[in-house]
Amino acid sequence: MSDIRELARRIAGDATGNEQIEVVVVSGTDTNVTAYHGSVEKFTSAMSAGFSIRVLLDGPSGARIGTASTGALDDAAVSEALAQARDNARFATEDEFLAFARPDGVPAPAIDLVSSHFDDLSTANKIEMALELERATRAGDDRIRQVQAATYVDYRSSSVIVSSLGIDVETTETGAYLSVAAIAHHDGENQSGYGLSVGRAGSELSVETAARDAIRRSTEMLGAVKAPSTRTTAVFDSRTASELLAIISTALSGDMVVRGRSFFAGRVGEKVAADAFTLVDDPTDIRHFAASPVDGEGLASRRNALITGGTLNGFVYDTVSARRAGTSSTGNALRGGVAGCRALQLLPGTEDFDAIIRQIGDGIVVRSLRGVHSGVNPISGDFSVGITGRMIRHGQLAEPVREVTIASSLQKMLLDVVAIGNDVEWLPGLAAGQTVAISDITVTGS
Amino acid sequence: MATDLLLDPDVIDAVLAVALAQGADFAEIFVEDTRSTTTTMDQRRVEDLMSNRSRGAGVRIIVGSTTGYAHTADLSLSGLIAAAEAARSVAQRASGGATVVAVGAPQVHAMRALIEPSGVDRSQRIDILRTADDIARSHGGAISQVQLSIADNSRRILVANSRGLLTTDHQVRSRLNVSCVASGDTGMQTGRATLAATAGFELFAPERVAQTAANAARQAITKMSARPAPSGDFPIVLANGFGGVLFHEACGHGLEADAIVKKTSIYTDRVGELVASELVTLVDDGTCDGEWGAIAIDDEGAPASRNVLIENGVLTDYMWDYVRASQEGRESSGNGRRQTYQDLPMVRMTNTFLETRDATPDQIIADTPYGVYVAALGGGQVDTSTGDFVFGMTEAYLIENGEITAPLREANLVGNGPDVLARVDAVANDFAMAPGTCGKWGQQVPVGSGQPTMRLTGMTVGGTAA
Numbered sequence: 001m002s003d004i005r006e007l008a009r010r011i012a013g014d015a016t017g018n019e020q021i022e023v024v025v026v027s028g029t030d031t032n033v034t035a036y037h038g039s040v041e042k043f044t045s046a047m048s049a050g051f052s053i054r055v056l057l058d059g060p061s062g063a064r065i066g067t068a069s070t071g072a073l074d075d076a077a078v079s080e081a082l083a084q085a086r087d088n089a090r091f092a093t094e095d096e097f098l099a100f101a102r103p104d105g106v107p108a109p110a111i112d113l114v115s116s117h118f119d120d121l122s123t124a125n126k127i128e129m130a131l132e133l134e135r136a137t138r139a140g141d142d143r144i145r146q147v148q149a150a151t152y153v154d155y156r157s158s159s160v161i162v163s164s165l166g167i168d169v170e171t172t173e174t175g176a177y178l179s180v181a182a183i184a185h186h187d188g189e190n191q192s193g194y195g196l197s198v199g200r201a202g203s204e205l206s207v208e209t210a211a212r213d214a215i216r217r218s219t220e221m222l223g224a225v226k227a228p229s230t231r232t233t234a235v236f237d238s239r240t241a242s243e244l245l246a247i248i249s250t251a252l253s254g255d256m257v258v259r260g261r262s263f264f265a266g267r268v269g270e271k272v273a274a275d276a277f278t279l280v281d282d283p284t285d286i287r288h289f290a291a292s293p294v295d296g297e298g299l300a301s302r303r304n305a306l307i308t309g310g311t312l313n314g315f316v317y318d319t320v321s322a323r324r325a326g327t328s329s330t331g332n333a334l335r336g337g338v339a340g341c342r343a344l345q346l347l348p349g350t351e352d353f354d355a356i357i358r359q360i361g362d363g364i365v366v367r368s369l370r371g372v373h374s375g376v377n378p379i380s381g382d383f384s385v386g387i388t389g390r391m392i393r394h395g396q397l398a399e400p401v402r403e404v405t406i407a408s409s410l411q412k413m414l415l416d417v418v419a420i421g422n423d424v425e426w427l428p429g430l431a432a433g434q435t436v437a438i439s440d441i442t443v444t445g446s
Numbered sequence: 447m448a449t450d451l452l453l454d455p456d457v458i459d460a461v462l463a464v465a466l467a468q469g470a471d472f473a474e475i476f477v478e479d480t481r482s483t484t485t486t487m488d489q490r491r492v493e494d495l496m497s498n499r500s501r502g503a504g505v506r507i508i509v510g511s512t513t514g515y516a517h518t519a520d521l522s523l524s525g526l527i528a529a530a531e532a533a534r535s536v537a538q539r540a541s542g543g544a545t546v547v548a549v550g551a552p553q554v555h556a557m558r559a560l561i562e563p564s565g566v567d568r569s570q571r572i573d574i575l576r577t578a579d580d581i582a583r584s585h586g587g588a589i590s591q592v593q594l595s596i597a598d599n600s601r602r603i604l605v606a607n608s609r610g611l612l613t614t615d616h617q618v619r620s621r622l623n624v625s626c627v628a629s630g631d632t633g634m635q636t637g638r639a640t641l642a643a644t645a646g647f648e649l650f651a652p653e654r655v656a657q658t659a660a661n662a663a664r665q666a667i668t669k670m671s672a673r674p675a676p677s678g679d680f681p682i683v684l685a686n687g688f689g690g691v692l693f694h695e696a697c698g699h700g701l702e703a704d705a706i707v708k709k710t711s712i713y714t715d716r717v718g719e720l721v722a723s724e725l726v727t728l729v730d731d732g733t734c735d736g737e738w739g740a741i742a743i744d745d746e747g748a749p750a751s752r753n754v755l756i757e758n759g760v761l762t763d764y765m766w767d768y769v770r771a772s773q774e775g776r777e778s779s780g781n782g783r784r785q786t787y788q789d790l791p792m793v794r795m796t797n798t799f800l801e802t803r804d805a806t807p808d809q810i811i812a813d814t815p816y817g818v819y820v821a822a823l824g825g826g827q828v829d830t831s832t833g834d835f836v837f838g839m840t841e842a843y844l845i846e847n848g849e850i851t852a853p854l855r856e857a858n859l860v861g862n863g864p865d866v867l868a869r870v871d872a873v874a875n876d877f878a879m880a881p882g883t884c885g886k887w888g889q890q891v892p893v894g895s896g897q898p899t900m901r902l903t904g905m906t907v908g909g910t911a912a
Contacts, residue, residue, distance in 0.1 A: 036708075037511070042790060043536040044515040067496040072519045077499065088495035091568040095491055123535070148710050183710050183831050190712065192831040226906075229678060259488070260591065261627065261634075337494065374824030374838025375858035375908070379627065379634050384675070384857040384908040386827075386836030402834055405860050405908025407677065442910045444677040 004049070005170055007073070008162040011053065011082060015164035018058040021082075022100050022167070024296075024335070025073075026050050028157035031123070035130040035150045043127070049073050054100070054337075055085040062096035064089045065337070097323040101297035101333065103166050108293040108300040109284040113173035115201035118156060126152050126202060129178065136211040137180050137195070143219050145185035148192070153177050154202050161298035169298045175289070176202045177428065178210040184218035191224065191400075193217025198289060198428050217367065221388060224400035227445035233363035233418065234406055234441040235356060235392065238425040238433030240366045241346075245279070245431035248410055249341035250378035252281075252306050254317035254332070258324040263381045263411055264312060273310040273414035278347035280305050281316055281332070289428045290343040297333035301342070304330050310415075316341055344431035349420035353435045356419045358395035360437055365390040365397065366406065381410040404445045413438050451614060452477045452604040453503070455549055457523055461505065462547040462608050465530040470507040470514075472772075473530075473547075474607040476745060477503040477521070478787040481564060482599040487575040489591060495568060504787045505533040508769065512536050517788050549612040555742035558735070559618035559646030563598035566647045571596045574622065574650050578659040582626050585663035588670060590634075591627035592663075596620075598647070605747030613747045619738070619892060620649045621881070624659050628666035635672065637665030638840065642881035644740040644892075665822065665841050668853045675842065675857035675909025681817035682859070682902045683810055683845060687878035688823045690895030693728055694798050694884070695826040695835040696863040697721075701755050702781070702793040703770035705830045712833045712864060713761060721761045722867035725803055725900075728756040730765055732780050732796035737894040738881030739796040746782035746791050753779045755798075756867075767793045785889040795884060797894035803873035807899035810872045812848040818907055819843045819850050820859075825882070833863030839907075857909040866902060874899040 008023040015021040027049035034042040052069040066088025068081040121129070134150035154176035162168050181194040195213030197205045236244055256262040264272065273279075283291050283301040293301055297319060305313050317325060318333035334340045357365070370386035377383075384407040391398040408416070421435030458475055465473035479501040486494045503526060504517035516532035518525045575594045582592045598620045606612045621642035628635050639661035643649050684692065697713070705711035713721065722728075732741045732750025741750045746768045754762050766774075767782030770793060783794035811819065819842065826837025842854040879896030 039510070040512045040536055042513045042515065044790065045532045045535070046515075046517050046788065048517070048788060049519065065494065067494060069496070069498045071500045071502055077501075080499070081497070084497040088497060088568070091485075091492060091495055091572060093491040093493070095493075146708060146710050148708060190710070190831040192710075192829055260629075263633075370827045370829070370834075371825075371836030371838055371858045371860075374826060374840070375836065375856070377636065377856055379636055380856070381633075382856045384838075384910075386834070386858055386860040386908070388834075402832065403860050403862055403906060405677070405836075405858050405906060407857065407908050407910045409910075442677055442908075444906055444908045446679075 002160065002170065005160045005162065008160050011078065012162045012164045014082065020056040020100050020164045022054045022163040024052045025160045026157065028155055030153065030155035031126060033127050033130040033152045035134040038131065040127055051078060051081060053081050053085045055089045056098065056100055057089045059094045062094040063098035064092035064094055065098055066092060097320055099319055099323060100163055100165050101167055101299050101319045101329065104299060106300040106302065111284060111286045111291055111293055113200065113291065115174050115204070117201040117203045118174040121202040129202065129205070129207060133178055133180050133207045133210060136207050137182050137214055140211050140215045141219055143184045143186050143222065144182050144215060146183040148181040148183060150180045151178065152202065167298035169294050171293055174200050176200065176205055178205045178207065180210050180214045182214040182218045184222055186222045189222060191218050191221035193221065220390065221400045221402065224388065224402040227364060227391060227401035227404045227443055229444050229446065231440060231442050233360050233437055233439045234366050235360060235363055235435060235437045236366045237353065237435060238423060239427065240369050241436040242427050242429065242431040242433030243369050243372060244436065245344050245346065246429065247372065247376050247378065249344055249430065252315050253340045254315040254321035254325055255339045257315050258321050261379050268312050268314055270312055271310050272312045273307050274417040275310045276349060276420050277307055277310050277414060277417050279307040279344060281341045281344050283343040285343065287426050288343040288345065288432060289426060290430060295331045295333040295342065296335045299329055299331045299333065302331045341430060346420055346434060348422040348424050348434060350422055351419065352421055352423045356421055356435050356437055357392055357397065359419065360392055361395050363392040364401065364443055365392060383408050383410050383413065401445065404443060407442045407444070408440070416440050450554065451552055452479055452602060453521065455612065457526065458549055458606045458612065459547045460523065461526045461530050462606065464527050465505050465507050465534050466547065466608055468534050470509045470534060472508040472608055474506045474605065475503055476787055477604040478601065480599060480601040482597065483563065484595055484597040485571045485575065486595040487579060488593045490579060492572055500786060502787045503529065505529045506790065507533050509536065513769065513790065515790050547608055548610070549606045550610045553613040555615040557616035557618055561647035562618065563600055563620065563647055574655055578622065578624055578655050581656050581659035582624060582663040585660065585667060588628040588630055588667050589626050589663050590629040593625040595623045603745065605743065605745065607747065611747050613743055615742045617644065617741060618646050619644050620646060622650060622655065622658055624662040626662045626666040628670050630670050632670060635666050635669035637662045637669065639665070640881060642738050643736050644738060645736055669855065672853040672855045674911040675854040675907055676911050677907060677909045679904045679906055681814055682905045683814055683817060683819045684897065684900050685821045686876045686899045687880040687896060689820065689900065690799050690880060690897045691823050691826055691837060691882055693800055693897065694795060694893065694895045695828040695837060696861065696866050698795050698798050699828050700830045700833060700863060701764045703764045703766045704793045706764050707770050707773060711830050716761050717763065719761055720759050721864060722756055722759045723870040724759040725870050725873045726756055726759050726867055727801040728798070729754050729801060730781070730795050730798045734797045734894065737797045737879055738892045739894040741796060744780045744782045745784045746778060748778040748780045748782060750780045750796060765793055765795065767791055783891050785891055789889050792887065794886060794891050795893050797879065797896065799879060799896035800873065800898065800900065802875045802877045802898045805872050805874045807874045807876050810874055810899055810901050811845060811850060814845045814848060814901065817845040818854065819845050828863065835863060836860050857907055860906045860908060866905065869903040870900060871903050872901040
C-alpha cells in the first residue's frame with residue numbers, strides 16, 4: 001500500500017453529510033536524454049506528482065462539483081486544495097445529472113502494464129542508446145545532413161483514484177520510447193521526417209527501427225513538388241490513419257452527443273461508414289499502448305464496439321454523460337470530467353499497404369497531416385488539412401508532394417473508405433494505425 | 447523581502463554551489479509559484495470551477511554543450527539539493543570541490559495588473575459569464591448553444607544563476623472565451639471569440655465582454671449561410687490582428703536561434719539578405735504592455751526586449767535564449783521561455799508583429815478584383831526545415847469586384863514561409879494584436895501576434911468547391 005493511497009483515503013474519508021469527495025493522484029518518475037552532435041545535449045531526471053480533488057455537494061435540485069489541484073503533496077498544500085474544491089462547489093449550478101462513479105461490479109481486466117525489464121538499463125545505457133540513435137540515423141544515408149534531436153525517454157507512472165463512494169484503485173505503468181527527427185538534404189533542399197520506436201521498457205526499443213523510419217520519411221520527400229489539383233483516392237499510412245481516427249473519435253464521445261455537438265447524434269443504428277469499417281475502443285487489449293485496467297473515474301475498462309460493419313452502434317460514456325443519456329458508463333471517463341475514446345482500433349482488412357496501392361492505381365499517399373486542430377471541425381465535420389505525401393501512379397509510389405491540402409467532410413470520408421489494411425501498427429496515443437484508403441478527396445495543389 | 451522572493455537567497459547560494467560542485471560552466475535555479483482558476487459555463491449552467499496551484503523549482507546545469515536538468519515540488523533545502531545533485535549527474539569533470547556562489551541583490555519586477563485575480567470573488571467571475579451568455583443569445587434563435595470560460599493565471603517566478611543574477615517577475619494573465627453553436631437547415635456552425643491580456647480582473651470591462659460575446663455569436667450565424675471555400679491559388683486579404691499568426695508560423699519559428707544554430711532552419715546564415723517583400727518589417731517584442739506575450743523578464747531572467755527580425759524585407763537578426771546566445775558569444779534577446787518549472791527553457795517568441803504602412807484597409811479590398819478575405823484565423827503549424835505551413839480560416843469571405851461578399855466555410859490555407867513573405871503586396875495602417883498559444887515541442891506558452899490588414903498575391907486555399 002502506497003503512502004499516497006493512504007493520504008488519498010484520508011482525504012476522501014473527510015466527506016461529511018451531503019458531500020462526496022474524489023481524489024486522484026498521479027505520480028511518477030521519468031528520464032529524458034537527448035543526443036546531439038555525438039554528445040548529450042540534454043539530460044532530465046524528474047519526479048512529479050499531481051493531486052486533484054473533486055468535491056460534490058448534493059442539493060435539492062441536483063449536485064454541484066468543484067475541483068482543485070496542486071503539484072505539492074505536503075499537508076498544507078493538500079488542505080488548501082480541499083478547501084478550495086469545497087468553495088468552488090458552492091458556486092456551481094445544481095444539476096440533477098451530476099454524480100461521481102459508484103462501483104458497478106464489473107471486474108477490472110487483469111492486465112499488467114509494468115515491464116519486468118524496466119530497470120534493466122542503467123543511466124549510461126540510456127545515454128548510449130540516444131547517442132547510438134543519432135549515429136545510426138546520420139550514418140544510414142548520405143543525404144541525412146542534420147539530426148535535430150535523438151531522444152530516449154522512459155517513465156514509470158502510478159495513478160491512485162479513491163472516492164467516498166467506495167472507488168479505491170491504484171494502477172502503475174511503465175513506458176519507453178526513442179524518437180529521432182532527421183533532416184535530409186539534396187540540391188539545396190531540406191526535408192524532415194521523424195522516426196519512433198515504442199515499448200514498455202528501454203530494453204524493448206529498437207534503434208534501427210527508429211532510425212530507418214526517420215531516414216525513409218525524410219529522404220523520400222526530397223524533390224517534392226506541388227500535387228496537381230484533382231479529386232482522387234487518398235491512402236493514409238498507419239501514422240496518419242491513427243491521427244484521422246483520433247479526430248473522428250471526438251464525435252463518438254457521449255459528452256459531445258448529449259450536448260448536441262456531434263454529427264453522429266441521433267444516428268445510432270444507421271449506416272455511417274463503409275461496410276469494411278469496424279471500429280472498437282478497447283483499453284483491455286494489452287497490445288495497445290493506451291491500455292489500462294480502469295478509466296479516469298476508477299471503473300473497469302471494457303471493450304466497446306462503436307461502429308460495426310459501417311453501422312453506428314453507440315457512444316462512449318462516463319458517469320455523468322451516461323446519466324444525461326439515460327444509460328450507464330462504458331468505462332470511458334477521461335481525466336478532467338469528460339468522456340472519450342481511450343484505445344481505438346480498426347478491424348484489420350486482408351491486404352497490406354503495397355497491395356492496396358496496387359489496387360488503387362492512381363491516388364495520393366498521406367504521410368503527414370498539418371493544421372489538424374485548425375482545419376477539422378468535429379461539430380460540423382468540415383475537413384481541410386495540409387499534407388505531405390507521395391503520388392500513386394499505375395499502382396506504384398511516384399513523386400513526393402508538399403504544400404498540398406486535402407478536403408472533404410468527416411461524414412463523407414467514413415462512407416468513402418475503400419480499403420483497410422492488415423498492417424496494424426501499435427502506436428502510442430489514442431488509436432492504433434493501419435493503412436486506410438478513402439476515395440473522392442479534393443486535393444488542392446498547383 | 448525574503449518572503450516576497452519565493453526562496454531565501456542563502457538557500458539559493460547553497461543549491462547553486464551544489465549544482466556546480468562537480469564542475470559546470472553554469473548553474474541556474476528557477477522557482478515558480480502559479481495559481482490559476484478556470485470557471486466554465488455551458489448552456490447557462492455553471493459547470494466547473496477549478497483552482498490549481500503549481501509550485502516548484504528546476505535546477506539546470508550546463509557543462510560544455512550538455513545541459514542537465516531536474517525539477518522538484520519540494521522547496522526545502524534538502525529537496526532542492528537532491529534536484530541539484532540529479533541535474534549535475536551529467537557533469538563528468540573531475541574538478542569538483544568547493545564552489546562558492548553569492549547571488550546579487552534581487553531585481554524585483556512588480557505585478558502590473560491592477561486587480562490581482564486571487565482577490566476577486568467567485569461570484570464576480572460568474573456574473574461576467576452570465577452577461578456574456580445573455581449577449582451571445584440576444585443575437586437570435588439560431589444560437590442554440592453557448593459555452594464560456596473565464597480563466598486567470600497569477601505566475602510568480604524567480605531566476606537565480608551562477609553569474610550572480612537574482613531576479614523575479616509576477617505575471618498575471620486573464621482570459622474570457624466565448625464559443626457559440628448556431629443550428630439550422632444546413633447543420634451546425636461554430637463561432638469563437640477570445641478576450642485575453644496580460645492584465646488582472648480589470649480586463650473584463652463591460653464593453654469588452656459585450657464585444658467578445660457578440661463576435662462569437664455573429665461568426666456562428668454568418669457561417670450558417672457560408673458556401674464551401676474554393677480550392678486553388680487566390681489573392682488573400684488578411685484582416686488586422688488575427689493574421690499575425692501567419693508571421694508566427696511562416697517565419698517566426700524559423701528565426702528562433704535553436705533552429706539556426708542547428709542549421710535546420712531555411713533562414714540559417716541569411717542575415718543581411720532580402721528574405722521578404724520590402725513592405726515587411728517584423729518585430730518580436732516582449733515589452734508590449736498588456737499584450738498576451740508580455741513579460742518583464744524571460745524564464746532565464748533576461749529582460750524582455752524589442753527585437754527587429756526583418757526590416758524592410760531584409761533579415762536583421764534571430765531570437766536568442768541563454769544557451770544559444772552563449773554559444774555565439776552574445777547576449778540573450780529575452781526569448782528563453784518555458785511552460786512551467788518542470789520544463790527546460792528554449793527559444794520562444796513573445797509578441798510578434800508586422801509594422802504598419804500607409805494604405806487603408808478599404809483601399810486594399812477595393813483594389814482586389816477576386817480573392818478571399820480572412821477575418822479570423824485559427825491555429826497553424828509549420829515545418830521549420832522547409833518553411834511549409836498550414837493554418838485554418840475560421841471566418842472568411844469571398845472578395846468579388848473589390849467588395850467582400852459571400853461567407854465561406856472553414857478551410858485551411860497552405861503555403862511556404864519564404865514564398866509568402868515575398869508575396870506581401872499591400873500593408874495597411876490599422877494595427878491590431880491577438881492572443882494565442884504557441885505549442886513548440888509540447889510546451890504551451892502565451893504569445894501575441896499582430897499585423898495591420900494586408901494582402902498576399904496568392905496562397906493555396908484548401909476548400910472543396912471547384
